[in-house]
Amino acid sequence: NGEAPEYDLVVLGGGSGGLAAAKEASGLGAKVAVLDFVKPTPIGTKWGLGGTCVNVGCIPKKLMHQAALLGEAIHDAQAYGWQLEPQAIKNDWASLRQAVQNHIKSVNWVTRVELRDKKVEYINGHGIFKDPRTVHTVIKQGERTLTAKYFIIAVGGRPRYPNIPGAVEYGITSDDIFSLEKEPGKTLVVGAGYIGLECAGFLNGLGYDATVMVRSVVLREFDQQMAQIITASMQEKGVKFLFKCLPQSIEKLPDDKLLVKWKNACGEEFSDTFDTVLFAIGRKALTRELHLDKAGVQVVGEGEKIDVSDEQTNVPHIFAVGDVLHKKPELTPVAIHAGKLLARRLFGGATDTMDYQNVATTVFSPLEYGCVGLSEEIALNKYGPDEIEVYHAYYKPTEFFVPQRSIAHCYLKVIALRNGDQKVLGLHFIGPHAGEVIQGFAAAIKCHLTVPALMSTVGIHPTVAEEFTRINITKRSGKDPNPQS
Numbered sequence: 001n002g003e004a005p006e007y008d009l010v011v012l013g014g015g016s017g018g019l020a021a022a023k024e025a026s027g028l029g030a031k032v033a034v035l036d037f038v039k040p041t042p043i044g045t046k047w048g049l050g051g052t053c054v055n056v057g058c059i060p061k062k063l064m065h066q067a068a069l070l071g072e073a074i075h076d077a078q079a080y081g082w083q084l085e086p087q088a089i090k091n092d093w094a095s096l097r098q099a100v101q102n103h104i105k106s107v108n109w110v111t112r113v114e115l116r117d118k119k120v121e122y123i124n125g126h127g128i129f130k131d132p133r134t135v136h137t138v139i140k141q142g143e144r145t146l147t148a149k150y151f152i153i154a155v156g157g158r159p160r161y162p163n164i165p166g167a168v169e170y171g172i173t174s175d176d177i178f179s180l181e182k183e184p185g186k187t188l189v190v191g192a193g194y195i196g197l198e199c200a201g202f203l204n205g206l207g208y209d210a211t212v213m214v215r216s217v218v219l220r221e222f223d224q225q226m227a228q229i230i231t232a233s234m235q236e237k238g239v240k241f242l243f244k245c246l247p248q249s250i251e252k253l254p255d256d257k258l259l260v261k262w263k264n265a266c267g268e269e270f271s272d273t274f275d276t277v278l279f280a281i282g283r284k285a286l287t288r289e290l291h292l293d294k295a296g297v298q299v300v301g302e303g304e305k306i307d308v309s310d311e312q313t314n315v316p317h318i319f320a321v322g323d324v325l326h327k328k329p330e331l332t333p334v335a336i337h338a339g340k341l342l343a344r345r346l347f348g349g350a351t352d353t354m355d356y357q358n359v360a361t362t363v364f365s366p367l368e369y370g371c372v373g374l375s376e377e378i379a380l381n382k383y384g385p386d387e388i389e390v391y392h393a394y395y396k397p398t399e400f401f402v403p404q405r406s407i408a409h410c411y412l413k414v415i416a417l418r419n420g421d422q423k424v425l426g427l428h429f430i431g432p433h434a435g436e437v438i439q440g441f442a443a444a445i446k447c448h449l450t451v452p453a454l455m456s457t458v459g460i461h462p463t464v465a466e467e468f469t470r471i472n473i474t475k476r477s478g479k480d481p482n483p484q485s
């Protein structure tokens, strides 16, 4: 109708990407509103402002991972002279859950205060497009219609459920586990991606019987040699794996246990009872609920994600960041970085665009696996075996000696071009603090790290990160990569 829009920017979704974009835009003088709304899970779990990472993702996951690591540390402590009564060592689920939830509530609160301070209007409503320039929402006080010059879609995704009897009625997902009222007990985790492994890892570490059901391979998107080492490490710690199996049904028995039936690749049927069944079979973008057809925004493929060019959708004034993006890493810092850069381009006259290559990540498994750059198979495929050199080594973390912890799975490799300046293409590290180890090396890769530069870097002794500077055995040489001392 020719009227100026009410806002410069309306952001749909108050998670990692949406909030970063909103705060940055407001700081640059834009009038900004953020809509955030969480639909409860099938068992009724809901949460506050901040999105997946804060409420049901990275943050509670890291805290439960830490709880599991502390369990291991308590056992190690005795070898270091601490006097404990091992039989009294047990994790109390209710206390852990409360501590985790208290932290989340405090972050929810800080997030709201920060939005107020930064003059971003927060609307606790579910947004839908009415037309390309208008978003509509229903809130407690009534309805709101918002018009804006630009929109950012940052609605993220939610876990999927398999289409089998009992899945939605009796199963849970990562959206429920961190606030589960009763302790999880014997748990079946269906799915062997990043989230499935991490959940099984911390549950086992907390003392629960944990089984992972694998459809094809473990960590399909990652370097497969490293995935196999992680699997072996988890098995050594007590996690069970059911390979090449698919769940068929879940029934609730009179004693409240869950009877799960599954089949293996040969069609043989099996069953067992569990206290908890957790699905980690991937996530679905929340695009369908947005009425994108009204805005003319296209989605691609089965995943219904949004394909963008520099975060711009096919509708020029509508942008998207974070987990809703097609074929981009589903990681918090990726969403945040893309959101900030986008806001600076829209309102700050900046031109920098998001680089989705060489983003580092870590699987908190609980022996951690951190990586950046190409996997060995992708490097070999892309450049051919003659062009690629793979350096590798097993190593012994100093602190593992005293408690005689297994060093069998502490392994790293460097994937590099064989010729020219021997540019490093990928770094992979399994061991304690892998996330901390790999982060700095990710910066080095951005600065065109080469094998000679890595080898001429002086290490910090005694650390596990220094192993990267000591690497000298190539796979091609056939030499034993085990530590020689």
Ligand code: FAD
Binding pocket: 012, 013, 014, 015, 016, 017, 018, 035, 036, 037, 038, 039, 050, 051, 052, 053, 054, 056, 057, 058, 059, 061, 125, 126, 127, 128, 154, 155, 156, 157, 174, 195, 286, 289, 290, 321, 322, 323, 324, 329, 330, 331, 332, 333, 335
């Ligand atoms: P989200 O954070 O999901 O935020 C989207 C928000 O929009 C949500 O609050 C949603 O309810 C809301 N919303 C949806 N539709 C609407 C609508 N129509 N109107 C209003 N609001 C709406 N990443 C890491 O980097 N490191 C980790 O260790 C890590 N661990 C993870 C562990 C788990 C168990 C999970 C599930 C994820 C983990 N991730 C991790 C991934 C990370 O959480 C996501 O990549 C990140 O949260 C994506 O941010 P986003 O802004 O795209 O979406």
Ligand code: NA7
Binding pocket: 162, 163, 190, 191, 192, 193, 194, 195, 196, 214, 215, 216, 217, 218, 219, 220, 221, 246, 247, 280, 281, 282, 283, 329, 330, 331
């Ligand atoms: P992923 O990484 O997509 O992994 C999903 C896993 O679930 C993977 O092992 C799949 O096996 C398996 N899967 C998928 N569908 C099914 C069905 N129907 N039945 C059984 N198993 C199935 O998802 P995540 O949830 O772990 O993580 C998603 C992202 O969120 C991740 O990148 C993090 O950054 C945060 P497959 O290999 O396809 O055979």
